Amino acid sequence: MTIPTTGLTVPADSGQETAGTTPQLRASVLRTLLRDPVAAACLAYIVLVLMMAAFAPLIVKVSGWDPYEFDQSAIDANMGGIPLGGFSGSHWLGVEPGTGRDIFARIVYGARASMLIAISATVLTTLLGVVFGLLAGYFGGRTDMVISRVMEFLMAFPALIFMIAVLSALPADDRQYLLVVVISVFGWPYLARIVRGQTMSLKQREFVEAAVASGASRSTVVFTEILPNLRSTILVMVTLAVPGYIGTEAGLSFLGVGVVPPTPSWGQMIASSVNWYSVVPLYFVVPGTFLALLVLSFMVLGDRVRSVVDPKGRS
Numbered sequence: 001m002t003i004p005t006t007g008l009t010v011p012a013d014s015g016q017e018t019a020g021t022t023p024q025l026r027a028s029v030l031r032t033l034l035r036d037p038v039a040a041a042c043l044a045y046i047v048l049v050l051m052m053a054a055f056a057p058l059i060v061k062v063s064g065w066d067p068y069e070f071d072q073s074a075i076d077a078n079m080g081g082i083p084l085g086g087f088s089g090s091h092w093l094g095v096e097p098g099t100g101r102d103i104f105a106r107i108v109y110g111a112r113a114s115m116l117i118a119i120s121a122t123v124l125t126t127l128l129g130v131v132f133g134l135l136a137g138y139f140g141g142r143t144d145m146v147i148s149r150v151m152e153f154l155m156a157f158p159a160l161i162f163m164i165a166v167l168s169a170l171p172a173d174d175r176q177y178l179l180v181v182v183i184s185v186f187g188w189p190y191l192a193r194i195v196r197g198q199t200m201s202l203k204q205r206e207f208v209e210a211a212v213a214s215g216a217s218r219s220t221v222v223f224t225e226i227l228p229n230l231r232s233t234i235l236v237m238v239t240l241a242v243p244g245y246i247g248t249e250a251g252l253s254f255l256g257v258g259v260v261p262p263t264p265s266w267g268q269m270i271a272s273s274v275n276w277y278s279v280v281p282l283y284f285v286v287p288g289t290f291l292a293l294l295v296l297s298f299m300v301l302g303d304r305v306r307s308v309v310d311p312k313g314r315s
Contacts, residue, residue, distance in 0.1 A: 029235075032308045039304045042297035049294055053112040060109070063092060065102035067109045067264050075100045086282055093286050095277040096269075103286055106264040110287065112263045114294075117176055118245040121183040122238055125245075128188035130234065133195025134222055138203055144196070151189035159186040160251075175260045183248055190193040191237050195230060202226050232309040239305050243298035250291055266291045 022285060033039045060066060074095040075081045081098035093103040136147040147222070163182050170178055200209060203226065211225050250267030252258035259265035266287045273284035 010137055018107065018200065029305055029308050032052055032304055033301065036304060039300060043294055043298045046301070047290045048239065049111050049114060049290075052108050053115045055109045056112045058226070059134060060102075060142050062079070063108075067101065067105040067251065068262055069101060069105075071095060071100035071102070073100070075156055081289045082279060094282055096286070097280045097283055099136075103269075107266070107287060107290055108270060110264040110266045110269060111261060111290070113259050114249055114267075114291075115175065116297065117179050117183070117249045117259075118242050121178045121245045121248075122241045124180060124184040125187040125191060125241060128184060129237075130195055130227075130230070132188065133192035134199055134226065136192070137196040137199025138218070138222055138226065140200070145168040148196070151192055153195075154186055157186070163252060164255060167252065171258040175258070176263075179249060179252065179258060183245055187241065187243025187245070191241070193235065194233060198233060199226055202229055228236045236302065236306045238304035239298065243295040243302070244290070246295055246298070277283055 033043055053289060067072070071091070074085070074091060074179050075083055075097065080208055081100075083095045083097055083100075085091075086094045088204075093107065093204060095101060096106065098102055130145050136144040163186070166182060167175070203221075208221060208225050211221050216225075239267065250270065251267070253265045253267030254271040256271065259268055269287040270284060270291070273280075273287070277284050
């Protein structure tokens, strides 16, 4: 569930980044993504999944099946609930073995659960990481010592074991919100560590020292001089964090401590397919393919964004 940080370096800026450079950076990143066929395909798939998540009720209404609706006519009760067919006009991606629930409808609603948890965890992780990283890097001293010790503890802690223990002990109600909190608690130190290091470097730069000498307050220095220079790094870290958290949610749901049934989740669907894989492999292949492509798409975009933001840092 950790954020990949290998090889991530500070962009080699020769001077202060100003607000005027931000649109240029966004334009450069977007241009690179659209000109690269692979990156453009990955971006299109991510947008497709986001649209599925946003308009899930409307999409399943068009398909004609609710994700919680059983279709006993689509399964053979005498054979233990084996589906009577695969793809069809009635069930576009087939039905779930044993229950007859529509796989397409559950995939659409599963995208909503996965993306909601991953994006929410990324937002919370980014806020915590940036705030604590700035505090530790800029103020130093005891503030840095306390925050650094907390980061080291959380990074050294067996996060997966703790997540399984905590989530299995907590009530199933509002499990999605609990997942966001637990994932964020163990995720923010990886961004905070990088923000801290860059802040310590930036506060020694001439433009920061000039702002301090001119009488600017600490908050002004942090938010107008240092934070703008961290935007590119934060952008890269965010694109790398989202696929990690998607995989974390899927893994926890697979282990039975994630999204609680009957709420659809891609990881939960993969876990349910284990008992049916030898008989109905399609039930594993469909959610597994959607999940793998989403994680891969985010990883490819993260690599492309990194190549634009920090071309010298690529190995």
